[in-house]
Amino acid sequence: MREIVVLSGKGGTGKTSIVGSLAALAKDKVLADCDVDAADLHLLLKPSLKEKTEFWSGQTAVIDEEKCTRCGLCQELCRFDAIKDYTVDPVACEGCGFCFHICPVDAIAMEENLSGHWFIADTKYGPLVHARLGIAQENSGKLVAQVRQKARQIAQERNLDYILSDGPLGIGCPVISSLSGANAALLVTEPTLSGIHDLERVLGVCRHFGVTAEVCINKYDLNEENTRRIEGYCADQGISVAARIPFDNAVTEAMVRGKPVVEYASGRVSQEIEKLWDGISGIRS
């Protein structure tokens, strides 16, 4: 079994559109949408829900007004400025429990958070595990870990060859959670200065966690000079460029119709994504 995570650092590089197409091309795989914060893959894969599970994670402090003597110790000690006027701001509270432990009159309780939901669904391309973090909730990394664990379990039970996962944006907690222990990362970038800057950072995270990476340059013809810069950078870093995909409105048209682009158009974009899958399906860990 091989787990391939698709990341981009920067948003809008076409990561999810490419994952949707790889989902249509790859055989014997489970799909994992690790972008639990603003998941979009389901819009292309049209899943039918099989299982929905609550995700409880972390705690929030609650002050019992009747017991509280307004001594102010909790406000003074909270390092997250989460307590004002003897009331906890649930958004600012990090659930550390410091206030709960130090309250001299036991007026503070810690309550479990319903942080989101995760789902198992069927798609015409195979099983999909995805999730929805609750609005303004923390612990996205733990929810990503839950999605991956479930995907791995399905892959084992059904003896599947691949776990293909659509990763989160950025380089922080959910990205680290989606990446650590995966076999390979595909980094989707675009030939813009922002794209290059963000690629360098997300590649740094892959290196930090010892995950082999390959790069895909999407919309490469928007700025061919920048594309050459990315190729030069990758050559210096010893990273291979697995594909160069041209800009084509067909990608957005396919999205509007809720289809992976390889099933919507047969032009160069689709041909390049097919080559991309042939290339990366063999990435060694």
Added chain:
Amino acid sequence: MIIAVASGKGGTGKTLVATSLALSLKDSRKVRLLDCDVEEPNAHIFLRPVITGKEAVCIQVPKVDEKKCTYCGKCAEVCAYNALAVLPDRVLVFPELCHGCGACSYLCPEEAISEQGRETGVVEWGNADGIEFVQGRLTVGEAMAPPVIRRVKEQADGNGVVIIDIPPGTSCPVVEAVKDSDFCLLVTEPTPFGLNDLVLAVETIRQLGIPCGVVLNRAGVGDNKVEEYCRKENIPIMLTIPLDTEIARLYSKGITLAEGMPQWRESFGQLFDSIKETVDERNRSLKR
């Protein structure tokens, strides 16, 4: 006035809007731009600031004095993040799990725990052609963006206009960056992904009680469902930027609309005027 520029979906042009707005206002007002997208800060690419100062962002992690420690286990018991484990003759500290709440050192009965700073990022500041510039950068390999964001946000005071570039998404880094803003601009594109993520972003911003408006970028691509949604939800579309290869080409080179196509400055000026009107009206009604 603090204006947050956010987007549910990434890559919709949030940084382009934030920097173009800052450049369009800088000749008539005091403008400060805070880049709170600390995982992937890009505003510096467009503003090319001269950085004049830098400070490390540190989380206070525990340091156990084994001479005083009696291995009673209190620290591990109170740590909500499993950052401490107490063995019969040793205490293990996992600094990367620590949120720096301080409970362990305060509650240790032997006063055996002190704290030391662990660097997880930096805050940098400087000047970009008259714009006061502040950005945070999370160190590669670090997980927690909010402490870095909090430090950048400390600079969101004073007079004038503060424009904040918010990270994409809807989770804790977004909330940390957006809260206490007077207005939130949500940049999106007219595609199914753009709409799906806009709906999530609106829910988040509404939960925080901050008024919002939409900037529709790459208009002409996709469909008209974002406009339908905004009409239904009574969210104003305050600026429309067309799908234009020239804009995309400028963007790829790190050039803003205000610089590369100066005719846009007026549109951004008008955008600011309508934001100001909304904020002033809201402040008046809150006072009443």
